[in-house]
Amino acid sequence: MSDIVLKTENLGISFGGLKAVDNVNIEIKRKQLYGLVGPNGAGKTTVFNLLTGVYQPTTGCFYLNGEKLTGKTQEQINHKGIARTFQNIRLFNNMSVIRNVMVGLHNQPEFKCNPFVSLFRLPRHFKTEKAMREKAKEILRIFDLEDERNNLACNLPYGKQRKLEIARALATNPKLLLLDEPAAGMNPYETEDLMKIIRHIRDEFDLTILLIEHDMKFVSGLCDEITVLNFGTVLAQGKTEEALNNPEVIKAYIGE
Amino acid sequence: MSTIFDGLSLGAIYALIALGYTMVYGIAKMLNFAHGDIIMVGAYAILTTLAAGGHIGLALVVAVVTCVIFGIVIEKVAYKPLRGASPLAVLITAIGVSYFLQSIAQIIFGAKAQTVTVATFGTVSIGTAEISISSIITLIVGAVIMAGLTLFVKNTRTGRAMLAVSEDRGAAQLMGINVNRIIMITFAIGSALAACASIFYLMQIPSTEPTLGSMPGIKAFTAAVIGGIGSIPGAMIGGVLLGVIEKICLSIPVLAPYTTAVEFAMLILILLVRPIGLLGKKRREKV
Numbered sequence: 001m002s003d004i005v006l007k008t009e010n011l012g013i014s015f016g017g018l019k020a021v022d023n024v025n026i027e028i029k030r031k032q033l034y035g036l037v038g039p040n041g042a043g044k045t046t047v048f049n050l051l052t053g054v055y056q057p058t059t060g061c062f063y064l065n066g067e068k069l070t071g072k073t074q075e076q077i078n079h080k081g082i083a084r085t086f087q088n089i090r091l092f093n094n095m096s097v098i099r100n101v102m103v104g105l106h107n108q109p110e111f112k113c114n115p116f117v118s119l120f121r122l123p124r125h126f127k128t129e130k131a132m133r134e135k136a137k138e139i140l141r142i143f144d145l146e147d148e149r150n151n152l153a154c155n156l157p158y159g160k161q162r163k164l165e166i167a168r169a170l171a172t173n174p175k176l177l178l179l180d181e182p183a184a185g186m187n188p189y190e191t192e193d194l195m196k197i198i199r200h201i202r203d204e205f206d207l208t209i210l211l212i213e214h215d216m217k218f219v220s221g222l223c224d225e226i227t228v229l230n231f232g233t234v235l236a237q238g239k240t241e242e243a244l245n246n247p248e249v250i251k252a253y254i255g256e
Numbered sequence: 257m258s259t260i261f262d263g264l265s266l267g268a269i270y271a272l273i274a275l276g277y278t279m280v281y282g283i284a285k286m287l288n289f290a291h292g293d294i295i296m297v298g299a300y301a302i303l304t305t306l307a308a309g310g311h312i313g314l315a316l317v318v319a320v321v322t323c324v325i326f327g328i329v330i331e332k333v334a335y336k337p338l339r340g341a342s343p344l345a346v347l348i349t350a351i352g353v354s355y356f357l358q359s360i361a362q363i364i365f366g367a368k369a370q371t372v373t374v375a376t377f378g379t380v381s382i383g384t385a386e387i388s389i390s391s392i393i394t395l396i397v398g399a400v401i402m403a404g405l406t407l408f409v410k411n412t413r414t415g416r417a418m419l420a421v422s423e424d425r426g427a428a429q430l431m432g433i434n435v436n437r438i439i440m441i442t443f444a445i446g447s448a449l450a451a452c453a454s455i456f457y458l459m460q461i462p463s464t465e466p467t468l469g470s471m472p473g474i475k476a477f478t479a480a481v482i483g484g485i486g487s488i489p490g491a492m493i494g495g496v497l498l499g500v501i502e503k504i505c506l507s508i509p510v511l512a513p514y515t516t517a518v519e520f521a522m523l524i525l526i527l528l529v530r531p532i533g534l535l536g537k538k539r540r541e542k543v
Contacts (some may be wrong), residue, residue, distance in 0.1 A: 054426070073429075074426075075429050075433060078431060078432035079432055083430075089429075092424060094419075095419055095423070097419070104432075106433055111413060112413075113412070113413050118413065119408060121407075128413070129413075172431055208477065
């Protein structure tokens with residue numbers, strides 16, 4: 001089996017005449033922490049939207065572990081093993097913390113439960129509910145959110161909401177996790193903590209992680225390879241330090 | 257006393273129907289104006305089963321199954337192809353489905369009202385009040401169904417998925433939830449509740465006609481809006497409130513002819529003070 005988890009081939013999308021993402025080729029190896037950086041509006045989140053089926057690419061395609069996922073729906077892509085978080089947090093705000101994670105567990109085969117079984121509250125219903133609750137607690141523990149489990153998601157402080165989003169995505173049992181600005185709005189202490197958590201879940205769950213981030217310390221601290229996007233095209237690619245020191249990249253960020 | 261009791265049981269009927277409106281609105285983001293006519297479908301299913309010599313229990317089962325099938329088929333045929341279309345198109349389609357169901361019923365069963373004797377219960381006297389047993393049954397069974405639904409939505413895998421879809425369909429989809437399936441289940445549950453409502457309705461007014469569903473449908477929709485459309489406890493409270501007010505108005509001779517006017521005036525008043533309904537959720541607009 002090849003070691004490449006995600007491979008994109010000439011991935012691109014146009015909105016009207018505007019090429020929002022054009023000709024992006026990325027290869028990410030198993031258990032790699034890979035960064036996607038670039039100035040605002042470079043098309044980073046659009047790449048995430050392409051990889052999760054929110055948009056269908058106008059050119060090119062992408063593969064997860066060699067399987068072509070282009071053209072599949074959002075939920076199919078999630079079943080195949082790609083989960084994500086959102087730049088503007090999109091938790092289920094009026095649900096408790098633990099229920100958010102349990103929604104993530106929805107499709108895990110071991111928790112499948114026929115609605116009729118639940119409706120008549122048969123013993124199997126309580127067994128799966130309990131197992132689900134335990135599993136959700138276990139995931140929350142990793143993010144140090146177990147004590148918050150009965151609070152409403154919208155009442156969590158910002159940093160914890162970001163962590164809960166990762167927990168919810170992790171609950172869908174992905175092979176590839178896409179994190180959209182996971183450290184945005186966090187203080188330096190929280191950022192440090194988040195880096196540890198990301199490394200931990202990578203090892204614990206055998207994950208491959210692609211992340212978008214503006215905090216370059218965060219990126220160089222975590223990612224060994226990055227792709228730099230600008231105006232939808234790849235500006236530089238490769239080892240983090242080299243790519244960040246590429247004159248083109250410096251020009252794109254701070255101008256001439 | 258007996259007025260309050262009758263009001264509560266009528267309220268339970270409205271609440272059961274209102275739940276169908278509110279759940280479909282919350283999850284599929286559409287107003288299913290054909291929902292009232294599902295009650296009519298249930299009533300004719302009961303009529304047919306009883307006429308064929310079936311037991312009342314069997315009639316209820318037949319009504320639930322028929323209504324669920326109608327609900328699912330209507331959603332698949334009429335609404336699913338319009339997912340993502342403008343809300344106005346879906347609304348017009350729903351009104352079309354409503355007339356379609358009424359016309360079909362008229363062709364099959366004729367336009368004349370037919371008597372359906374579900375069961376004749378007497379009354380019991382509690383203190384000085386005479387309370388009809390059918391009201392008591394309606395109230396108790398209605399309360400049990402609503403409690404069951406609340407538990408189902410809060411504490412089951414499917415229920416949580418329904419809540420998630422109603423909060424953020426896109427995010428729910430990206431968490432791997434099959435939105436079409438959840439919408440289908442919602443229609444099935446709503447229709448099953450409407451079938452239960454139809455049998456209770458026939459216990460109070462033992463007659464059915466093709467337009468049977470219109471008025472309770474509109475009243476229940478009003479109840480859902482009063483309670484805050486999209487909110488499940490809101491629909492229950494709105495339904496009960498409307499039922500009690502209706503029965504109180506009917507018991508006061510001066511007000512009785514204006515009962516419906518009073519109910520809709522109440523809707524207007526509540527919406528003036530709280531445009532989102534009693535338990536509706538504020539939509540946060542991002543600037």
